[in-house]
Amino acid sequence: MNSVISIHTIRFILLAITQALIFNHINFLGYINPYPYLLFILFYPVKNNRMLFIFLSFLLGLTVDMFLDSGGIHAAASVLVAYARPIFLKSTFGTIYEYQTIKFNNVEFGSKLTYIAFLTTIHHIVLFTLETFSTSKIILTLQKALFSSIFTILLCILLTIIFSRNKT
Amino acid sequence: MQQIINFIIRNKTFLLFLLLFSISIFFTIQSHSYHKSKFINSANFLTGGVYNSVNNISEYFSLKSQNQILAEENNRLKSLLYNSSIKTDTSFVDSTKFNGLYRFTPANIIKNSYSLNNNILTLNKGKNDSIKEDFGVISSKGIIGIIDKTSANYATVISILNTTSQISAQLKNTNHYGSLKWNGNSPEFVQLVDIQKVAPVKVGDTIITSGISSIFPKGILVGTIQDFKLDDAENYYTLNVELFNDMTNLEHVHIIENVDKPEITNLLNE
Known part of the structure; x- marks a missing residue:
């Protein structure tokens, strides 16, 4: 139990720092940045205290906001994704989730991909809508959200493959 | 009463979500209005300290191009100095005119940002260097922005690349x-x-x-x-x-204080 807490604390700090110092200065094609700090929310243990989980997501989003001077957009998007996570867990993993025996290391790749893709897209749409904060630039907002989502999804998949513990 | 408490206990997750979500929306709205007091900014000691220590290393990578820019500016200033028609007599210093109208402070940009809609930069000078809100920030090539928030050692700048800036x-x-x-x-x-x-x-x-x-x-x-x-x-x-400025490559900037600004604003408010 103790090791789980320490792993997630380290993951929290590491993702916030790398987001602020590396991933936010990529600026691919001028404006496309990935937001892989989402991995913390995506792969938080399924058996959890939901209130603590939502609060931690809020804290992570707020930390990123503080580094980027962006008000509360990351906090809002993170809290929303954390709250909506059980719905997507249920729809993508189905029965494995219902029995509460899910382990992110050994689920099918396809369902993992859809799970990451759904939550990332929602997160980014909320994020960029709040960032632009105007209805007149809706096309630009959606365009930014789409490109950044693709980047984030690719990066999340790569990071999970690199850092997954192989149990064969 | 019993029912209200039951309701709160049953929906505690949803209520927590709603609370945290509205707090973040509140912060977001604040950040979109110009010069409102806000608590979440990168001028505090934690984020400022992290950015400063990283910048201490990363500034070495742009040393060559920054040297080039400084040499160009020196060149321009020298040519202004030696071609100026006003001859300054160094034996006589008029102490009544010694303090100019504008006070300049050099600073380094420790966090640059240009890909968002509301870009905010972070500088490594703060209240301890008598930097206050509404001071101007320029580089050798032109205008950068206006100081927004200051902490003891750091300050945030509303860049001209910010949709609320004017x-x-x-x-x-x-x-x-x-x-x-x-x-x-x-x-x-x-x-x-x-x-x-x-x-x-x-x-x-x-x-x-x-x-x-x-x-x-x-x-x-x-x-x-x-x-x-x-x-x-x-x-x-x-x-x-x-x-004129390449806003994606900034390092050395100057902060301008207008010494007469309180007098001017006082006059306008009368």
Whole structure:
């Protein structure tokens, strides 16, 4: 139990720092940045205290906001994704989730991909809508959200493959 | 009463979500309004300290290009100095004129940002260096922004690449002025709006700050006119201005304090 807490604390700090110092200065094609700090929310243990989980997501989003001077957009998007996570867990993993025996290391790749893709897209749409904060630039907002989502999804998949513990 | 408590206990997750979500929306709305007090900014000791220690290392990578920029500026200042017609007599220093109207402080940018709609930079000078809100920030090539929040050792700057920023600027040839805004599209161009239709606007003309807002002195370079068009009512020009500054590569900047600003604002408020 103790090791789980320490792993997630380290993951929290590491993702916030790398987001602020590396991933936010990529600026691919001028404006496309990935937001892989989402991995913390995506792969938080399924058996959890939901209130603590939502609060931690809020804290992570707020930390990123503080580094980027962006008000509360990351906090809002993170809290929303954390709250909506059980719905997507249920729809993508189905029965494995219902029995509460899910382990992110050994689920099918396809369902993992859809799970990451759904939550990332929602997160980014909320994020960029709040960032632009105007209805007149809706096309630009959606365009930014789409490109950044693709980047984030690719990066999340790569990071999970690199850092997954192989149990064969 | 019992029922209310039961309701709260049953829906505690949803209520927590709603609370945290509205807090973040509140922060977001605050960040979109100009100069509102906000708690979440990168001028605090934690984020400022992290950015500063990382910048101590990463500034070595741009050393060569920054040296180049400083050498160019030195060259320009030297040519101004030796070609000036005013001969300064070094044996006599007029102490009544020794303190100028503007006070300059050098600073380093430790966090740059240009890909968002509301870009905010972080500097490594703060209240301890008597930096306050509403001081101007320029680089050797032109205008950068206005100081927003300060902590003991750090300050945040509202960049000109910020959709809420609004700085008074004018044509260099004539005194027709307008306000400098950004539409959020490209970090190389800003827009100068509300220039009178009678103004002689030409592509390639230089835009400078007007000094009306008493933040910047008159004559700080901004950019050149890329193209222009009349607005919908056909009374004012909207100019597309190409910046002299490369906003994606900034390191050494100067903070300008207008010493007479309290006097001017006092006069205007009377």
